[in-house]
Amino acid sequence: MLEEKRSVDKAAGEMLKIIDKNGYDNIWSRLEAQKPQCGYGELGVCCRNCSMGPCRINPYGEEPKYGVCGADADAIVGRNLIRMIAAGASAHSDHGRKPSILLKEIAEGKISDYQIKEPEKLIEIAKRFNVYDKNDSYEEIAKKVAHIALECYGRQDEDPMATVDAYMPKKRIEKLKSIEKAVEENYGYKVGLLPRNIDRESIDILHRTHMGCDHDPLTLIIQGLRCALSDGWGGSLFATEFQDVLFGLPKKREIYANLGVLDEGSVNVIVNGHEPILSEKVVEAAVKEDLIQYAKSKGANGINVVGMCCTGNELLERQGIPVAGNELHQELAITTGAVEAIVVDVQCIYPSLGKLADCFHTKVISTSEQAHFPNCMHVQFYEDRASEIAERIIRIAIDNYPSRAKEKVHIPNIKEKATVGFSVENLLEVLGGTPAPLIDAIKDGKILGIASIVGCNNPKVTQDYFHINLTKKLLEKNILVIGTGCWGIALAKSGMMDMSYLDSLDVPLKEVCKALNIPPVLHFGSCVDCSRLLVLSGIIADYLDVDTGMLPIVGSAPEWSTEKAVSIGSYFVATGIPVHLWPIPPVFGSANVVNILTEGAKELIDGYFFVEPDVDKTASIMEEIILERRKTLGLKTPNYAGV
Numbered sequence: 077m078l079e080e081k082r083s084v085d086k087a088a089g090e091m092l093k094i095i096d097k098n099g100y101d102n103i104w105s106r107l108e109a110q111k112p113q114c115g116y117g118e119l120g121v122c123c124r125n126c127s128m129g130p131c132r133i134n135p136y137g138e139e140p141k142y143g144v145c146g147a148d149a150d151a152i153v154g155r156n157l158i159r160m161i162a163a164g165a166s167a168h169s170d171h172g173r174k175p176s177i178l179l180k181e182i183a184e185g186k187i188s189d190y191q192i193k194e195p196e197k198l199i200e201i202a203k204r205f206n207v208y209d210k211n212d213s214y215e216e217i218a219k220k221v222a223h224i225a226l227e228c229y230g231r232q233d234e235d236p237m238a239t240v241d242a243y244m245p246k247k248r249i250e251k252l253k254s255i256e257k258a259v260e261e262n263y264g265y266k267v268g269l270l271p272r273n274i275d276r277e278s279i280d281i282l283h284r285t286h287m288g289c290d291h292d293p294l295t296l297i298i299q300g301l302r303c304a305l306s307d308g309w310g311g312s313l314f315a316t317e318f319q320d321v322l323f324g325l326p327k328k329r330e331i332y333a334n335l336g337v338l339d340e341g342s343v344n345v346i347v348n349g350h351e352p353i354l355s356e357k358v359v360e361a362a363v364k365e366d367l368i369q370y371a372k373s374k375g376a377n378g379i380n381v382v383g384m385c386c387t388g389n390e391l392l393e394r395q396g397i398p399v400a401g402n403e404l405h406q407e408l409a410i411t412t413g414a415v416e417a418i419v420v421d422v423q424c425i426y427p428s429l430g431k432l433a434d435c436f437h438t439k440v441i442s443t444s445e446q447a448h449f450p451n452c453m454h455v456q457f458y459e460d461r462a463s464e465i466a467e468r469i470i471r472i473a474i475d476n477y478p479s480r481a482k483e484k485v486h487i488p489n490i491k492e493k494a495t496v497g498f499s500v501e502n503l504l505e506v507l508g509g510t511p512a513p514l515i516d517a518i519k520d521g522k523i524l525g526i527a528s529i530v531g532c533n534n535p536k537v538t539q540d541y542f543h544i545n546l547t548k549k550l551l552e553k554n555i556l557v558i559g560t561g562c563w564g565i566a567l568a569k570s571g572m573m574d575m576s577y578l579d580s581l582d583v584p585l586k587e588v589c590k591a592l593n594i595p596p597v598l599h600f601g602s603c604v605d606c607s608r609l610l611v612l613s614g615i616i617a618d619y620l621d622v623d624t625g626m627l628p629i630v631g632s633a634p635e636w637s638t639e640k641a642v643s644i645g646s647y648f649v650a651t652g653i654p655v656h657l658w659p660i661p662p663v664f665g666s667a668n669v670v671n672i673l674t675e676g677a678k679e680l681i682d683g684y685f686f687v688e689p690d691v692d693k694t695a696s697i698m699e700e701i702i703l704e705r706r707k708t709l710g711l712k713t714p715n716y717a718g719v
């Protein structure tokens with residue numbers, strides 16, 4: 077396959093030539109080897125939830141129409157979909173559990189390697205939960221807040237978890253309650269949308285999708301949405317909130333992005349995955365004078381720590397660490413031959429890395445008890461010995477520097493400047509402490525609306541093509557674009573997050589961004605930081621005293637690959653925000669499931685999914701949604717919108 081079909085990224089193109097020349101196994105070649113991929117799987121109609129199966133349903137209405145147990149396509153597709161949501165929500169929420177426990181243990185004096193870096197944010201969280209007492213020490217506040225968070229994971233009653241009242245916009249709570257009531261009245265079903273606790277909603281899905289439980293696509297999907305809400309307004313939210321408390325709020329700053337951030341003369345260490353608890357310490361260790369001197373003793377100029385994927389996003393937003401790439405850059409980075417160590421924690425890390433690293437000198441170092449990989453070295457991470465372990469990892473990388481084969485080194489001289497590090501807090505700060513100027517700009521048509529783009533890379537889509545081009549089209553339509561995850565890194569690599577990109581725009585949004593000194597595409601952080609987008613939508617809704625389902629906000633996951641992305645899309649939808657998806661999700665084997673996720677969801681909860689492979693059409697549909705919502709809010713349609 078030509079490299080242009082695989083990625084629009086020039087650095088990727090350079091590395092793909094090397095990969096092809098040397099015949100290195102890679103994600104694109106493995107995708108080719110899988111073709112044709114299973115049609116039953118693509119439609120979501122296969123089931124192996126028990127040993128009477130595996131079963132699959134004929135998608136053309138012919139036999140077999142039922143699994144061995146009697147489950148039909150609606151049940152099988154619905155069950156499979158919500159199992160994806162449960163897995164995605166569990167990954168995010170289990171991530172959020174770790175900073176919640178860490179905060180508690182710091183407050184109890186059990187861990188001294190970390191401190192509370194952002195007490196003001198801690199106080200704000202305590203105020204949201206109504207437990208702030210000005211006479212309390214920071215440790216006492218942290219104990220109270222961490223206790224509430226951990227109760228949200230495991231409290232055993234039917235009441236909505238504490239974050240619902242503390243964070244969710246009022247009108248959305250009312251809306252979700254009214255749907256629960258309407259389903260009960262119309263169908264006689266007891267259902268819930270407001271999450272009870274984070275762990276329970278995923279377990280509920282595993283239970284109800286077990287053989288012989290829930291076979292109604294409506295109740296299956298309602299539980300899927302409830303579970304997704306427990307992620308967005310629960311697990312992911314705690315990850316974001318407590319990581320801000322522990323490691324500092326994001327700060328607007330310039331960074332560089334792409335493989336050109338690797339430094340030929342230095343010991344290069346890439347931190348990859350999602351959780352910043354270890355990578356923050358790796359960054360700290362890399363600036364220690366004794367370790368720098370040690371690196372020099374091995375012939376290097378110094379130590380260069382760079383990020384990748386969402387660990388990269390966590391570090392760039394808080395520490396200004398450069399980022400080497402997004403999901404599809406993992407293998408490419410090893411192929412530069414200049415990486416002494418890739419240190420990984422959890423999620424979105426390809427198990428192929430170890431085998432590819434065997435062709436080079438790179439050490440792939442796993443650190444989590446939840447994530448082990450073939451052909452890799454494991455250095456177990458413990459929070460109470462975090463600094464010591466991080467130093468050990470840096471020493472392993474330094475010791476590996478002399479093994480680098482100089483003839484194999486090729487670092488593309490490609491990197492772009494990007495202004496990153498945005499959050500609800502610093503966006504409100506530039507707006508003068510209130511969302512009013514942003515809302516007024518939307519009302520006046522200086523900004524048509526907001527698009528939230530999230531998510532991954534997927535080798536089925538040319539890397540970054542959809543992310544970059546959809547963002548461009550939306551900006552041309554005067555829509556402010558805010559996003560997270562691998563989209564954020566794609567846009568940073570594209571140069572569109574550089575302030576100078578504003579000059580190329582010819583829409584009113586340009587003047588708003590210039591006045592606020594922000595780029596037109598705002599990097600809101602890692603995939604758990606999608607919770608920042610929810611919180612922002614809630615602030616706007618509460619300010620206008622309307623439901624989030626009325627706001628001119630629309631989402632997209634245009635290169636999605638992970639189950640986490642399904643959970644993110646679902647909690648946006650359940651919050652009332654329509655979401656575009658590409659590639660196609662595995663639901664088209666059931667017309668009823670598709671109908672519930674599209675028209676049914678629009679009618680019930682205002683948010684809904686739509687699938688579209690074409691960039692221009694996607695941008696037009698997103699614009700139409702925003703225009704429709706502006707009309708509902710009584711806002712004028714500006715002339716430049718082209719209608």
Ligand code: SF4
Binds near residue numbers: 128
């Ligand atoms: Fe087949 Fe039913 Fe078992 Fe699924 S649960 S594998 S459809 S028998």
Ligand code: MSK
Binds near residue numbers: 563603638
């Ligand atoms: S890393 S979830 S591929 S955004 Fe968060 Fe990227 Fe998607 Fe993983």
